[in-house]
Amino acid sequence: MSWTSTVRDRSVEAFPPxxxxxxxxxxxVASWIYVFGVLTIASFLVVLATGSLLAIKGxxxxxxxxxxxxxxxxxxxxxxxxxxxxxVHLWAKFFMAAWRGRRAMxxxxxxxxxxxxxxxxxxxxxxxxxxxxxxxxxxxxxxxxSVGVGAYFNVMDFGQMLMWHIALLPAAIGVVILLHVxxxxxxxxxxxxxxxxxxxx
Amino acid sequence: xxxxxxxxxxxxxxxxVVQISVANLVVILxxxxxxxxxxxxxxxxxxxxx
Numbered sequence: 001m002s003w004t005s006t007v008r009d010r011s012v013e014a015f016p017p018x019x020x021x022x023x024x025x026x027x028x029v030a031s032w033i034y035v036f037g038v039l040t041i042a043s044f045l046v047v048l049a050t051g052s053l054l055a056i057k058g059x060x061x062x063x064x065x066x067x068x069x070x071x072x073x074x075x076x077x078x079x080x081x082x083x084x085x086x087x088v089h090l091w092a093k094f095f096m097a098a099w100r101g102r103r104a105m106x107x108x109x110x111x112x113x114x115x116x117x118x119x120x121x122x123x124x125x126x127x128x129x130x131x132x133x134x135x136x137x138x139x140x141x142x143x144x145x146s147v148g149v150g151a152y153f154n155v156m157d158f159g160q161m162l163m164w165h166i167a168l169l170p171a172a173i174g175v176v177i178l179l180h181v182x183x184x185x186x187x188x189x190x191x192x193x194x195x196x197x198x199x200x201x
Numbered sequence: 202x203x204x205x206x207x208x209x210x211x212x213x214x215x216x217x218v219v220q221i222s223v224a225n226l227v228v229i230l231x232x233x234x235x236x237x238x239x240x241x242x243x244x245x246x247x248x249x250x251x
Binding site: 030031032033035036080084087088091092 | 235236238240244
């Protein structure tokens with residue numbers, strides 16, 4: 001048996017088509033509190049699209065032209081929504097103990113996505129090329145040096161921070177989001193907590 | 202003319218050891234409001250006869 005057929009068989013076994021792309025969800029999913037995951041992903045797509053435009057056109061464009069300012073602002077505000085939706089999603093999943101029912105890895109990938117997003121937002125602030133980024137980088141430098149990582153993660157190195165911001169961290173977040181969604185498909189959306197101990201949900 | 206004048210020092214709330222900018226506080230409060238509304242508002246199309 002070749003490795004390709006092994007991967008294919010295991011993939012189909014783990015993700016049958018009707019589970020991978022379902023057209024129905026349990027009745028408890030019909031609540032606004034369940035929409036914040038997909039709102040986070042929608043915001044992430046806008047972040048990626050506006051960030052790609054900024055990368056293509058370059059700093060002279062986003063600093064000097066009206067359209068550049070506009071796309072730069074779209075990038076900021078889509079990030080604001082991305083982080084806000086993700087945190088509301090986190091609150092909702094925390095209070096419904098969403099790691100129940102063999103969903104620990106779903107919870108963990110969400111937590112990793114949150115931490116990676118903080119790193120991406122931080123490096124984004126560092127590459128604004130304004131007084132804010134000077135202030136934040138010089139303050140962060142002392143903190144990071146004091147814990148011994150300054151030699152490897154130098155917040156005063158614009159090129160290094162730009163690469164973390166536009167290549168490594170977004171790629172990591174994209175992969176983690178994909179894993180997270182696949183795990184939600186595999187285990188299903190977590191049901192609400194029972195109304196009382198031992199009762200039906 | 203901007204809705205909020207940003208050409209000056211930021212406004213901060215001081216509460217014991219807690220110090221937070223008014224902007225961040227407003228964002229957090231808005232998120233709490235959105236969280237509460239998501240729990241309370243009826244979802245369109247949801248059947249009540251289950």
